[in-house]
Amino acid sequence: MTKPAILVARKIFPATIAALEQHFEVESNQDDASWSKAELIARLQGKVGAFTTGSERIDAELLTACPQLRICANMAVGYNNFDIDAMSAAGVLATNAPDVLTETTADFGFALLMATARRISESEHFLRAGLWKKWSYDMFAGAEIHGSTLGIIGMGRIGQGIAKRGAHGFGMNVIYHNRSQLDAATEADCKARFVSKEELLKTADHVVLVVPYSAASHHTIGAAELALMQPTATLVNIARGGIVDDAALAVALRDGRIAAAGLDVFEGEPKVHPDLLTVPNVVLTPHIASATVATRTAMAQLAADNLIGFLIQNKPLTPINAAQVASK
Ligand code: 8YV
Secondary structure (H helix, E strand, C coil): CCCCCEEEEECCHHHHHHHHCCCCCCECCCCCCCCHHHHHHHHCCCCCCCCCCCCECCCCCHHHCCCCCCEEECCCCCCCCCCCHHHHHHHCEEEECCCHHHHHCCCHHHHHHHHHHHHHHHHHHHHHCCCCCCCCCCCCEEEEEEEEEEECCCCCCHHHHHHHHHHHHCCCCCEEEEECCCCCCHHHHEEEEEEEEEHHHHCCCCCEEECCCCHHHCCEEEHHHHHCCCCCCCEEEECCCCCCCCHHHHHHHHHHHHCCEEECCCCCCCCCHHHHHHHHCCCCCCCCCCHHHHHHHHHHHHHHHHHHHHHCCCCCCCCCCHHHCCCC
């Protein structure tokens, strides 16, 4: 019997390819070539499944051109690269990779917060440049972490992980804002208090962004929100590019409107707003919050298991639009 054909759109662990090859005819991109949309569409011809990452945009145009496609399995918890309505209309299942990256991403959020508040990148650049001639009492004096107020915008699984690290590990006073207030037991577990976005921005010493990207969350933080923050405050974005207005942030950092920022995601990445590259008080990392070997392996495995689960066993593990696809 011929195996169903699938496309793996980006370079991935050889073990993941091998696992997929047990069930599918696999065309993969182990050269990690940058495919245009036209090339992606051409490669998807005859494929019933696609293994995608955040870099492949799956929209109505692509779906119309690939009528055999039945599932796109994203190796990411975020799926703003998917037009879910268009996928549902085309009867194409979307799956993501939640849970397996929660703790690792929360670890990174906390690492970026600490690097930002304690000026670790900035001081290392100073040292490497040979500028350290003598100790000084205020050299790279940053902001306190322990006992300070941590404001989290977006209190899903990763936000809760960051809250627990802050409250239980560093004695921080945790406040959060979310579309809806969490139940009392979860709030108690996270030692977190629900506040308005405005109160959070005005009172937090450190603001961490963990909201999914959508039209509604575009520029959650812009010039007006930055103006509400304390001049000593830090801002960390591990959510998605576009949640922060990067141009407005660069101005706020340059003018000392806020003390510092830590960014793992950018508007239009891998491009970075040029003004962010010129201000010293920002820590910049290339979208690596989930990047440990174990977690990226688990994410790839989950995406592969979704393809196998759906196409072979008719049982995807972490579907996003199963009900809409079933009703087609
Ligand atoms: C991914 C992420 O590594 O899971 C997500 O949503 O942002 C990262 O963990 C990235 O999106 C590549 O697929």
